[in-house]
Every structure is written in structure tokens, then in C-alpha cells.
Amino acid sequence: MANHAIPQHPGLVGAVPARGFPWRGGDDRPGEAASGRDGPAAAGARAVRRAPGGHPGWLIAPATLWLFVFLLVPLASILVFSFFTSTGFGMAPEPTIKNYVDYFEVEGFFDPEARKFLTPSVFLSTLGTTFRFALTVMVLCLLVGYPIAYFLALQVQAFKWQLALFLLCMVPFWTSYLIRAVAWLPMLGRRGLLNRALVELGIVEKPVSFLLYSEFGYTMALVQLYVVLCIGPIFFSLAKIDRQVLEAARDMGANAFQIFREIILPLSLPGVAIGMIFIFVMLMGEFASAVVVYGGKISTVGTVILNYYTFANYPFAAVNALMLMIAMMIGVVIILRVVDIRKQL
């Protein structure tokens, strides 16, 4: 019955989402930019939104409680357990910093006889390796993914095609990551598809062995597994760019490179930052693909944590987890320092 009121309201034409997916504004097309959102109707809507109503307490209580139990408590327990004493088959609540000493200390760390003054402990160097892989894959994902997002957002004109191709890029994100990692095995092996292709094309004479269980193959697989994560955010920030601005720049004589450097790139940076943060945190916690595609020849912090959990040395697993968290936070803060993403949210 309330629906009857809708047509009688003259002010709200265009304020309803124009089309497509809810996350996509109707304001990225010239001609539509003027309608709706910043018109008087939207201003009225904002005033209404501020009007007093029911208290949001009961709306947020269940989710808040859930997040407290299943997110904050586990993270807090990692911090607490990292100071517990390992008993060999479990842990006892006797505070100690031994776990931290073990983590950082290694023979020759401060040994003047040692060739290198600061040889990092094996755990620190694992953290370093994980970080290095994350960085490499992030850069590669950006190089591979940015042109794709650019193509979808600014080159494809028809909305239907844009949506269809974007979904095509997103589908792998909704399928199993493990299976996508397994799928690399028939590609990379000595008799794998890539080798056959290389031989057939005459690029190499006989199959090369550096593909499977190697840094090269692992990196390539990681890029394929994670690149879709940055295409989404970059696509959204590119799609928000007002085409009239680009048209105006073109009319004023800017060439394609100038338009990209002066307008498109700066406006897409928030999306780039979100995508990079996303990929970064996923890669730092990575462990399964290291086993599948790298044959377990590499340890990531994730595999170290799980190993110590299996050995029932929970405090030491907790220390590793905590250090991973700190490294991640530093990385995220650095990315946020470079790009201010608040504009995006």
C-alpha cells in the first residue's frame, strides 16, 4: 500500500539507482551526471536520513558480538599465547619471553667472528622471503591487471559488454583457489602444456625444467591466483571518472599520455591502493599454494605457523603469527601513506 506514494513524488526521478549492479553509480556517463544524486532530491534525502528514528543498537548488536567472538578474541589470544610457556604437548600460562628470544636469536647473530654481522634468524628470513614474494607478485599483478581494468572501464563502451566482461574476470574469484592452484600442475611440468608450446613454437629445443616447483612457476601461478583481486577495485575507481572531464582535456589539446598521467592515473590510485592491500594481505598469509605449486620447497610464514601448530608448540606458532601481523600492518600503513583511500570510501 505504501508503494502507491511513489509516483506522486516528483522530486525523486533519477535518485533511484540508475542501472546495473548496486555498487555502480549512474554518474559515470555524461548526460546522466547532472541528474539525481546531487540534485535537490538527494539533498532532501540526506536531510531525511539525519532525522531521528529507531536506535541502531539492536541492528548492530548481533554482528558486533559475532565479530568480537570470532575475530577479536582469536587475535587477542594470539597475543596472549605468544607469552605462554610451551610444555612440549601444549602450553602453560606461565609468562615468558623465551618464544620471542627464540624467534630473533640465532647463532652468530651478534657474533663478531661471523662473516655477516646481522644474520637474520631463520624465522625472520622466512618472513623476509614471504614479504619479497608478496612484493613481486603485487607489482606483477598491478602491471597485468591495470590495463585490463582500464580496458573494461574506459575502452569498452556498451554497458552490457562491460558488465559481461567484468563478470568474466571476477568468476575465478568465486571459485576454489585450491583447485586453481592444482590446475597449474599440468601446465608447468617437464611434459606440461607450456613446455610443449615452447618446443612446438621452436623457442626451446627440449623441454625446460625451470617451470614447475620453481620460483618462476610459483610467481606466475600466484599472479594468476590473485590478479583478479586488484582488477575489481581499479575498475570501480576508473569507472567513476567523469568522461566529460576526459573529453574536455582532449578538446584542450592533451594527448592520450597526458590525459592518462594527469587525470586517469591520479583518480585511479585509491582503487590501486585497495587492490594492492588486498593482494598483499592475502599473499602474506599464503601457505597452500606454496605446497602445491612449489612442491613445499619454500617456507612461508603460513607454513611455519601450521608446522609449529602441528608440533603442538602453540606459543611459538603465536609469535610467528604476531610477527606476520606486524609486518602486514607496516605494509598496509606504507600503502596508505602513499595513497589516501578515504576518498574512495
Add this chain to the structure above:
Amino acid sequence: MSVKPRKSAEARRRTLVKSGFGIYFAIFLIFIYGPMFAMFILSFQGKRGGTSFPMRGVSLYWWEKLIQPSTVGDLKGALVRSVILALIVMVFTALFSTMLGMAFRRPFRGSGALFYTIMAGLMVPGVLLSLGLATLLKQVGIPPNWWSTALGVHVVWTLPFGFLVMMAVFNRFDASLEEAARDMGAGEWTVFREVTLPLILPGIVAAGLFGFTLSYDEFARTTLLAGEFNTLPLDINASMTQRIRPTLFALGTASTLFSLLMIGLFLLVYTIIYRRTQ
């Protein structure tokens, strides 16, 4: 006169750039889907064939092995558990996202802190949540279960996606529709049911899609928290630690096809509901 040829040169250049991007996009799609497609073909490997090309005949041998109960543990049970878990996660994600989306329409105390807590679910690696909760449970002596603890951390992971979808929905939502209904004397609940809900339903479906698919495929968060019984990703991981055989490819193909089916279903429901709200 001098403008015209320049324009056509410009148009030609644009077409060239566009087709360049098109070719790159096609290569990208091969890169993304190629390995999965190879796996799909290899699942029909002949009985004597191995885990890589060439194909030694075409057969359903590995698919049959997949269905036989003895090969990969309790596969059917794992699938059923994964689907049930995904459905529960879907409901919680859609419900919580909607409630939070409604709450965040008005400023309230602590909204910033809550926002960052929700987003933290996206940022914290699954292995950390698994470790933290699993050790805590060990310490206090509560056994983990796929329907309790795994459910808990799955929702932590899927909620940010659903929440962001609902935030986007409410950002573009016109509150004067509700105001009009209220002016006509409708109560808060009636306004929600008759005006708000139909308009945000596509968003709720999208939130549900994230809930279902991300939970169905989740591995890292489940790894220490599933308890006695495996979910499907855990079973897949377990079969990978053994010698890899084409059965795994059949399993991977089957699971991927199921995922695709669910995505298609969600998109269909989304389109139907979205058309109706227009």
C-alpha cells in the same frame, strides 16, 4: 579541410589502440582460464594416462573412481557439509549485512570503530584466525566443529563483502520514498517491509552470493577449525598430499562446475529481482 583527415587518423589510431587492448584481454582470459580448462580436459584422461598431456584415450575412468566411495575419503559427506555450511554462511552474511547497512545510514557512536572491525575481517589472513581460535579452543577444551567454529570465521570473512555491497546500495538509496510511506501513516516495520526491502533486495542477493561462494571455497580459515569432519576444500587439500592423479582433476572440475552453477543461479535470481524493482 585540414581537420577532416586528422580526425580520421585519430579514429584509426583509437581503433588500433582498442584492438590492441582487446587482444591483450583475450590473452589475459587464456591466462586466467587456461589452466582450469586444461584440468577439465585432463579429467577425461584415459585409464593409463597420467596427470599431464598427451591424452591416452578418452574415458570416464577417473570420474568413476571419484564416485566410488573408497578413493578420496568421505567425498559425498564433505560436499554435503560444505554446501550446508555455505548456505548457513549465506543467510548470516545477508542478514548481518542488511542490518549493518540499515544501521550505518545514520551516524552513531562507535560507527568508525565498527566499520574498521568489519573491514579487519577482510584484512586478517585466514591462517591467523584459524590459529588463534584453534589454540584458544584447545586451551579451554572445547572441540572445534565445522558448523560452529568454522561457521564463525567464515562469516567474519564474508561479512565485509556483503557489508560493502549494502553500503553501496544505501548510498544510492532515496530515503524520501520511506518518508512518503511514513507520511501516509505506515509504521516502521511496514515501511521496511513494503518500501525498503523490495528496493534493497538485489543488494541482499549480491551479499548472499559472496557469502555462499566464498564460504564454499574457503580453505585457510577452515583448516584448523573444521574439527572431526572435513569440508570439501579440506578433502581436496588432503588428496593433494597423496600422489596426484587425474581423480583430483575430476574432483576439481566437478567442484568448479558446481561453483559456476551457483554463480549463474545467483546472477539469474539477481537479474529477475532487479528487473522487478525497476
